[in-house]
Amino acid sequence: xxxxxxxxxxxxxxxxxxxxxxxxxxxxxxxxxxxxxxxxxxxxxxxxxxxxxxxxxxxxxxxxxxxxxxxxxxxxxxxxxxxxxxxxxxxxxxxxxxxxxxxxxxxxxxxxxxxxxxxxxxxxxxxxxxxxxxxxxxxxxxxxxxxxxxxxxxxxxxxxxxxxxxxxxxxxxxxxxxxxxxxxxxxxxxxxxxxxxxxxxxxxxxxxxxxxxxxxxxxxxxxxxxxxxxxxxxxxxxxxxxxxx
Numbered sequence: 289x290x291x292x293x294x295x296x297x298x299x300x301x302x303x304x305x306x307x308x309x310x311x312x313x314x315x316x317x318x319x320x321x322x323x324x325x326x327x328x329x330x331x332x333x334x335x336x337x338x339x340x341x342x343x344x345x346x347x348x349x350x351x352x353x354x355x356x357x358x359x360x361x362x363x364x365x366x367x368x369x370x371x372x373x374x375x376x377x378x379x380x381x382x383x384x385x386x387x388x389x390x391x392x393x394x395x396x397x398x399x400x401x402x403x404x405x406x407x408x409x410x411x412x413x414x415x416x417x418x419x420x421x422x423x424x425x426x427x428x429x430x431x432x433x434x435x436x437x438x439x440x441x442x443x444x445x446x447x448x449x450x451x452x453x454x455x456x457x458x459x460x461x462x463x464x465x466x467x468x469x470x471x472x473x474x475x476x477x478x479x480x481x482x483x484x485x486x487x488x489x490x491x492x493x494x495x496x497x498x499x500x501x502x503x504x505x506x507x508x509x510x511x512x513x514x515x516x517x518x519x520x521x522x523x524x525x526x527x528x529x530x531x532x533x
Contacts (some may be wrong), residue, residue, distance in 0.1 A: 307415050373483075375418040377440055380407060382448055383426020385434060388412050397507045398455065401435040405470050416470060419461050424448050437498075439466075440489075446496055457507055459498045460490050480517050 299471055321333035335342040340349070352359050385402070388394040393410040396402045402417045413420070419439025427448035434454040441456050449456050461469060462479040479486050481499075490497035497503060499518045 314392075364484075376423035377419050378404075378413045378415060378417045379421050379423050380438070381423050381425040382445060384412060385430040385436075386426070386430050386432060389432050389434070396435040398435050398453075399457070401437045401457070403437050403469055404439075404461075404466060405472060408470055416466060417464060418463075422449075422456065441469060441496060443494075455506075456496045457498045457503055458490060458496050460486060477513070481521075491521055493517065 319329065320327065321329050324330040332342065352361055354360070385394065388410055394402060394406060394412065404413075404420050407413045408416055413473055422436060422438045422445045424442050424447075426446030427444065430448055430452055432454075433452050433456040434449055436449070436454070437457050437459050438488070439458060439461055441458055446456050449513060460479070460481045464476070465478045468474070468478075481490050489495050491499045493500040493502040498507065499514060499521060501518060502523075504515055504518055
């Protein structure tokens with residue numbers, strides 16, 4: 289008998305079916321109602337005397353119920369709507385970027401442009417929101433050629449940066465791609481624009497979209513996937529459709 293028990297005795301660090309047990313404090317005894325006054329939950333079972341919450345069934349009214357009077361939600365007028373597809377961009381002005389460069393908190397080069405990660409870590413912005421938008425305010429203070437890759441850029445900002453010898457290429461980021469950019473992850477494939485408005489924006493050289501043929505020929509760092517995407521997203525311009533007779 290001792291030899292059999294020794295063969296099945298649990299050793300330290302090993303888990304067997306016969307030595308499994310719940311963790312200490314993970315289980316508690318069931319609350320038993322209506323089992324005498326001495327239990328503390330007898331007679332009315334903790335519900336008190338009468339009233340709406342003492343009745344059987346649904347003791348609580350639905351959210352927003354105010355006893356029968358007109359709820360405040362119906363009293364307040366409604367205006368407008370919430371656009372579920374709207375995006376909030378973090379604005380960055382050129383004078384602020386120049387100030388950060390003068391302090392040595394930002395650097396840029398064609399091979400390593402300024403992205404949302406550098407702007408956030410340097411304190412130039414406090415939150416990336418849905419992306420970075422470069423604005424042209426304070427362009428008269430810009431004196432350093434900068435190379436930046438925001439999500440959007442205004443036309444005045446593009447002209448001011450390129451006038452000083454810099455470059456601006458707008459790149460599409462969805463929520464996951466923007467998070468990877470901030471954290472410096474490169475093991476996942478970046479998302480491609482799918483909405484029509486985004487496709488038209490990032491394939492346009494006027495907006496300095498990174499999927500435009502001109503941008504792909506001028507950018508120092510270009511992924512092969514971007515060239516394939518550019519051809520696929522621009523096929524609608526050369527496609528011919530049969531006209532209804």
